Amino acid sequence: MSFNCRFAPSPTGPLHIGGVRTALFNWLLAKKNKGKFFLRIEDTDKERSKDEFKKQIISSLAWLGIEHDGEEYIQSKNIKKHITIAEELLKKGFAYKCYCSEQEINEQKEKCKKQGIPYVYNRKWREAKELNVPKDVQPVIRFKSKISGNTIIKDLVQGERNISNSTIEDFIILRKDKSPTYQLSATVDDHEMKISHVIRGDDHMINSFKQKQIYDAMGWKVPEFAHIPLIHSEQGKKLSKRDNASTLEDYIKIGILSDALRNYLLRLGWSHKDKEIFTKQESIDLFDLNGVGKSPSKLDLSRIYSINETYIKTIDEKELFNYLKDYASKYKKPLNQVKEKAISKSLSFLKNKAKTLEDIWKNSQYILNDKVEINADDRKLLNDDAKKIIKDFIANYEKTDNLSKETLEPIIKSLIENHKTNFKGVGQPLRIALVGTRFGPGIYDVIKSLDKLIVLERLKKII
């Protein structure tokens, strides 16, 4: 049997971090089982679906390294088929026309609310003859949901889930404008696409019970279901668009690496023994639905930073540099060739105290900007003694070619001796003058990372 998964977002907004994880889990499982991973754009809500979001979703997945098999499937293109199935269900007696107006339904809901009882559609038209239909109401088609008995779904993550059929109302499958609703479209498409495993957020659990009834009515094979727990905000609620840093774009913007985010999302709600860092291949090999927990997990930004830091420090420096370059041109300022060279040469220490690409960018400012700005506190440290040291340093430095730690070290040492100070006494004023802050990289690194003329210019400005 073929193993087919899908990710089916609706293009009504930028891709949400929870959606990204759903996509990742689907992709992982498909890859692991040598199956297919499809992308289906569920754009049947004409009002809210936007083409730009569709594009954004596709590029977001591409950024994460999750590529789908084949063309993306556009749900709206299959509407005719959905309608055909609705008619078939109608013909077979699994569905019926409901002539209740929206107003009528709303009134019922109001009434229930007032009485404090839960609203369920009263199934008014379920068995009604169509003889006395109101002429002025366009009917909707409702699925004739089972009234008695129970339905059990053996969920691959949640285990056996049992629900009393009476709690499922006669849901609408075709609107009054003859357009299909989600329950119908998703089911028909999953069937047509031969989806074998439906992996989605736990908020879809009820939908699976509804959709199972459609599968059964049509005599279609019901796919396996796996409902993964939702990601919660730090407030412990389902992540919504209002929460900070909830879209993929937000993470890219602060300089999170794709591999790091993939790794973080993988470990959120899933684990494999004590292992924390997974390469892409490892995640494919090791991932399984058994390892997925049942309870929702909270988003932890500090953990994302930490994993990102790990990746920044361990990946190949050329690769890191390329990420930085892309990041700079997309979110900051493109690097010119001269600066590119300077940064790539110094990346080994610029990355050292960075958790994100943005941090590296910030650490690189003293190289990228022509002038350094020294804040007031640091300025105070540049007293007369410090200036004398800088002056002495300039004299020696000007004479030195071939700048390296080996040639610079004797200079610094002699300054320490002559000025009866320690390394800090020499390093700090130089660092402040060259970087603009006393919290900078090692002084040898700083000097080597800057053009000789710039070093002299910055130092002379101080004395």
Added chain:
RNA sequence: GGUCCCAUCGUCUAUCGGUUAGGACACAUGGUUUUCAUCCAUGAAAGAGGGGUUCGAUUCCCCUUGGGACCGCCA
């Protein structure tokens, strides 16, 4: 409110009846260092509560409590 679900350090989690309840992040302390950071070491930190079952429960069952999801002619 109705239906369903969940429950181990602050957070992500390991444990699949017997462990000094382990790891990671974050936090604290100490050390290395050229400032900041890194790095290293150490520390504090958890089975929600109550009943069962069992020789023995974090683990299995029930109740309570707490938390969540769903309840659209959205997907």
